[in-house]
Amino acid sequence: MNRSMLRQKLLLASAAGALAAGAALFWSHGKSAANAFVPPAEDICVVTPARVTEAHAYDPASGLTMYDARPIPADARCPVCGMYPARYPRWAAQIIFEDGAAHFFDSPVDLFMFLEAPERFGTTRTAAEARAIYVADYRSGAWLSAREAVFVIDSAARGPMRGPDLPAFADAAAAGAFAAAQGGRALRYEEVDSTLIAGLRDANHAHHMH
Structure with a gap:
């Protein structure tokens, strides 16, 4: 295997590893976000006529x-x-x-x-x-x-x-x-x-x- 082909394979392997790590991080974040909602640090009054806030159902x-x-x-x-x-x-x-x-x-x-x-x-x-x-x-x-x-x-x-x-x-x-x-x-x-x-x-x- 020449040096050019080796370099290409290494680059592809590195990209695949980064993609897998990113997917795992996204899944982990999504899972934790679903478990506990945290309001944003800045709580700002925003009134938009098109926005409708749904009432919370009785549990x-x-x-x-x-x-x-x-x-x-x-x-x-x-x-x-x-x-x-x-x-x-x-x-x-x-x-x-x-x-x-x-x-x-x-x-x-x-x-x-x-x-x-x-x-x-x-x-x-x-x-x-x-x-x-x-x-x-x-x-x-x-x-x-x-x-x-x-x-x-x-x-x-x-x-x-x-x-x-x-x-x-x-x-x-x-x-x-x-x-x-x-x-x-x-x-x-x-x-x-x-x-x-x-x-x-x-x-x-x-x-x-x-």
Whole structure:
């Protein structure tokens, strides 16, 4: 075998080895990616009119009843802004619909925006289909019924969108203590009206929504 043919065979063998190694790496990555989703390091609000975030189906094997508050899946995205609510346990919210499927939100502002006009976010679900609505207690992260929670408006606290939001508390005393320290005033669920939502929407989403 002359030197030219030997060199050609060596090059072919080297290329085949590299291809096999690359395939193994790709398979290994794909397998691990399927096992555990990790959100990207930069969590950016991106609202695209054509994007529709699917609700997460109820899992009977979870040990929870259909309308219990549930842990936020790591890959769940807010249907309003596209962020990952699991990153913001003190601000997160969720709606569970009559079929047990759930939408998760990065903050109460986006929760209320969705309830006011779900169709704006590409879903066929309606607010009337909501069977349970939860918000996270700002202090503990525990789930609270949104209809029983007390919110604070106009405080110094900034939500995941880096703008004014509605931190939630289990009772008026906790909300009042927070307002005394951070400013603002307490509101009940039914006091969060369309005018207030519009102001918060503009403060948080002015550069993203159309």
